[in-house]
Structure formats: structure tokens, C-alpha cells
Amino acid sequence: MKPEVFEYHSPTSAEDAVTLMEEHEDAELLAGNQSLGVQMANRLAAPDHLIDLNEIEDLKYISETGDGIEIGALTRHTTIAESDHLDRELPLLAEAAGEIAGPSVRNMGTLGGSLGEADPAGNYPTVMTALDATITLQGPDGTRDVDVQDFHIAYMMTAREEEELIVSATVSTSPFPIGRTGMSFQEIKRVPHTWPKLSAAAAVVVDDPDADEPVVEEARLAFGNAADVPLRTEAAEDAVEGTSLDEDALSAAAEAAMDASEPAGEMQADAEYKEDQVGVFAKRALQAAYDNALEE
Ligand SMILES: Cc1cc2nc3c(=O)[nH]c(=O)nc-3n(C[C@H](O)[C@H](O)[C@H](O)COP(=O)(O)OP(=O)(O)OC[C@H]3O[C@@H](n4cnc5c(N)ncnc54)[C@H](O)[C@@H]3O)c2cc1C
Structure with a gap:
């Protein structure tokens, strides 16, 4: 199938993109086109206006802020995966970006597109939640910051208003001192280059x-x-804090994570299996993050 007919717009600034959204009621933003294109081709999305963000150079960056790292919404997965800066300071982000699909999707897909799509299986939504990121949105009244846990509302629903676009995500690095922090992203993929059935993102800071x-x-x-x-499974985090990650602490974390989870069943992974794997992956991700902290 081909997409419905639409009018194409190519703004060169976030302000112009917002103005276009204000002017056109039935508009959709286009970033890397790795999800939207398929939806439009299948007529699951049929906007009258398509606002292509790709010419907005100001949204393509990874930069240091006072207390952390800010990533522009139009930064590609490959750029994030290959960033030495992120690999050094927030390796979870680089690792998770490198696990998204295959090279062709990573070369085009963007941080903003992934956060905008808000699939609960998405690598960035998961990792940004673990890292307690702040999402910045720009709309007709300027920009506003939203805590990542308030940003995600339900399956593929976010706090983004209709006339807003995601401009960046920022992660504070101060909770993760280099030399004492380890991180790990773990996932179950039935077939390479597809979405994970389940993933776990962990960070561990040790005293010495x-x-x-x-x-x-x-x-x-x-x-x-x-x-x-x-x-985010805070009860599981509490279960290992103050311990040397012995088997009892890991088992308590696994139990807490399983209690908090409410997975939906899907083909090749029913809800019971996924809940069981939450326990397995809680242990695996925490142990790997701890081991990485010791290797720093
Ligand atoms: C085969 C395949 C495998 C994949 N595997 C994975 C995987 O393992 N893990 C994973 O996380 N992802 C996976 N993806 C998804 C991939 O990460 C996409 O690139 C991403 O979800 C969408 O990003 P995009 O830039 O292509 O956005 P688009 O497809 O261009 O847009 C997606 C949605 O986001 C909205 N949007 C785009 N930019 C913004 C913005 N700045 N502000 C607000 N809304 C915006 C659009 O309007 C649209 O609704 C896979 C995709 C494919 C095709």
C-alpha cells in the first residue's frame, strides 16, 4: 500500500516546526522515518500534513550541561552508540543505542522519534527511565521540562501536547561517578535486529x-x-543498596522486580514467561553493572 496524500513541510528551526503544528491540525512529525513510514504505508497513520524535522540542525547534538549530558532529539542512534563522551560517562545510553535493530535503522532512527513513539519496549524509554532523565518539550509557549517518569503515561502515550515537539533529553551525571559506576543493558531478542521481548537497564555505584x-x-x-x-523498580534498587550484591540481595531484588511488573503477553512470550524473565534479568543486569563498576 502507499500512504494517503499529504502536504510536506520542511522547517529549519524548532520554532517553525511548532508554528506549523499550530497552523495545521492534522499534522505528524517525521524524524528518522523508521516507524512512521511503515505506519503511513499501512494507513495506520494518515496525516494531512507531514512536518519533516530533518533539516533542523540545532536538534542534532550531544553536549555537556552544568551537571550532565543533553542529547538533541534529532541525534541518530548510531551517533549515540558511537559517542566516546557517552561511552565514558553514561555507557548505558551508548550500549542501548547500539542494540537497536540493525545498522540501517540505527543510521536513520532518532532519539526524539523513539521517545515520541513511546513504545514501552523501546531502548531509550527504558534506559532514560533508569537514568531518571528529563525530557524537554517545545511548544507555542516555549519549552518545558518533564521528568521521564511523568512523560510516559501509557502504552504509546506521553505527556507531550499536540503542538509540542521533543527537543532534547538530559541526564544528570553526578549520581554516576566515573571509576565507581557500572552500567548494563540486557535484553531478550528472539530474532536479531528486532524489538526486544524484554529488556533491563541497570546502573550500580559502589563505595570502593x-x-x-x-x-x-x-x-x-x-x-x-x-x-x-x-x-523503574525502586523496591528492587532498595533491596541491593547497602549490600555487596550477595545472592540473598539479588534474589530479593528479583522478587521485588517481578512483583512490580505487569507484562502483557505476546506471541512467543506470554505474560507468565515475561514475569519470570523479569526476575532473571533483574539479577543479570544488576550483576553485570556491579561487575562493570569493579572493572572501572
Ligand atoms: C526493524 C526494526 C527494528 C527495531 N528495533 C528496535 C529496538 O530493538 N529497540 C528500539 O528501541 N527501537 C527499535 N526500532 C525502532 C527505531 O528505534 C525507530 O527508529 C524509532 O522508534 C523511531 O525513530 P524515528 O526517528 O525513526 O521516528 P519516526 O519514525 O520518524 O517517528 C516515530 C514517531 O515519533 C514522532 N516523533 C518523531 N520525532 C519527534 C519529536 N522530536 N518530537 C515528538 N514526536 C516525534 C513521530 O511523529 C512519530 O509518531 C526498530 C525499528 C525497526 C524498523
Whole structure:
């Protein structure tokens, strides 16, 4: 099938994109076209106006802020995966970007498109939730910041208003001191280059990586596709904080994560299997993050 007829717009600034959204009621934003194109070709989306963001150079960047790293919405998955800056300071982001689909999707797909699509299985939604990111939206009244946990409302629904676009995501690096932090992204994929059935994103900060039994000072753990929004499991984090990640602590974290999860069943992965795997992946992701912290 071919898409319905639409009028094409190519603004060169975020302000112009917002103006176009104000002027045209039935408009859709286009970024990397890795999801929207398929939806339009199948007539699952049929906007009258298509606002292509690709000429907005100001939305393509990875930059240092006072306390963290800000990534522009039009930054491609490949750029994030290959960023030395991110690999050093927030390796979870680079690792998760590198696991998205195959090279052709990564070369075109964008951070903003992935957050805009808000699939609870999406790598960035999961990782940004673990890292407690702030999403910045721009609309007719200027910009506003939304905590990632308030951004995701339900399956493919976000706090973004109709006339707003995502302009960036920012992650504070101060909770993750280099040299004492390890991170890990783990996922189940039935077939390479497809979406994960389940994913887990973990970060662990230890008190002293050279100690005999380093103690977990801070843990972060979030899951993709384990509920209808990306799921941060704070009870699981609490279960390992203050421990040296022994088997009891890992089992308590796994139990807490399974209790918090509400996965939907799907082909090749029913809800019971996914809930069971939440426990397995809680342990696996936390252990890998802890091991990475000790190798720093
Ligand atoms: C075969 C395949 C496998 C994939 N596997 C994975 C995977 O393993 N993990 C994963 O996370 N993703 C996966 N994806 C999705 C991929 O990451 C897409 O690139 C991404 O979801 C959409 O990004 P995009 O830039 O292509 O957005 P588009 O397709 O251009 O847009 C997607 C949606 O986001 C909206 N949008 C775009 N930009 C903005 C913005 N700045 N502000 C607000 N709304 C915006 C659009 O209006 C549209 O509704 C896969 C895709 C394919 C085709």
C-alpha cells in the first residue's frame, strides 16, 4: 500500500516546526522515518500534513550541561552508540543505542522519534527511565521540562501536547561517578535486529571498587516491555543498596522486580514467561553493572 496524500513541510528551526503544528491540525512529525513510514504505508497513520524535522540542525547534538549530558532529539542512534563522551560517562545510553535493530535503522532512527513513539519496549524509554532523565518539550509557549517518569503515561502515550515537539533529553551525571559506576543493558531478542521481548537497564555505584566486598551505594533498575510503560523498580534498587550484591540481595531484588511488573503477553512470550524473565534479568543486569563498576 502507499500512504494517503499529504502536504510536506520542511522547517529549519524548532520554532517553525511548532508554528506549523499550530497552523495545521492534522499534522505528524517525521524524524528518522523508521516507524512512521511503515505506519503511513499501512494507513495506520494518515496525516494531512507531514512536518519533516530533518533539516533542523540545532536538534542534532550531544553536549555537556552544568551537571550532565543533553542529547538533541534529532541525534541518530548510531551517533549515540558511537559517542566516546557517552561511552565514558553514561555507557548505558551508548550500549542501548547500539542494540537497536540493525545498522540501517540505527543510521536513520532518532532519539526524539523513539521517545515520541513511546513504545514501552523501546531502548531509550527504558534506559532514560533508569537514568531518571528529563525530557524537554517545545511548544507555542516555549519549552518545558518533564521528568521521564511523568512523560510516559501509557502504552504509546506521553505527556507531550499536540503542538509540542521533543527537543532534547538530559541526564544528570553526578549520581554516576566515573571509576565507581557500572552500567548494563540486557535484553531478550528472539530474532536479531528486532524489538526486544524484554529488556533491563541497570546502573550500580559502589563505595570502593578495590575493597574486598564493595558495597552498593546506589542502584538503578528499569525494565522495557514489562508493563505498559517503561518500569523503574525502586523496591528492587532498595533491596541491593547497602549490600555487596550477595545472592540473598539479588534474589530479593528479583522478587521485588517481578512483583512490580505487569507484562502483557505476546506471541512467543506470554505474560507468565515475561514475569519470570523479569526476575532473571533483574539479577543479570544488576550483576553485570556491579561487575562493570569493579572493572572501572
Ligand atoms: C526493524 C526494526 C527494528 C527495531 N528495533 C528496535 C529496538 O530493538 N529497540 C528500539 O528501541 N527501537 C527499535 N526500532 C525502532 C527505531 O528505534 C525507530 O527508529 C524509532 O522508534 C523511531 O525513530 P524515528 O526517528 O525513526 O521516528 P519516526 O519514525 O520518524 O517517528 C516515530 C514517531 O515519533 C514522532 N516523533 C518523531 N520525532 C519527534 C519529536 N522530536 N518530537 C515528538 N514526536 C516525534 C513521530 O511523529 C512519530 O509518531 C526498530 C525499528 C525497526 C524498523
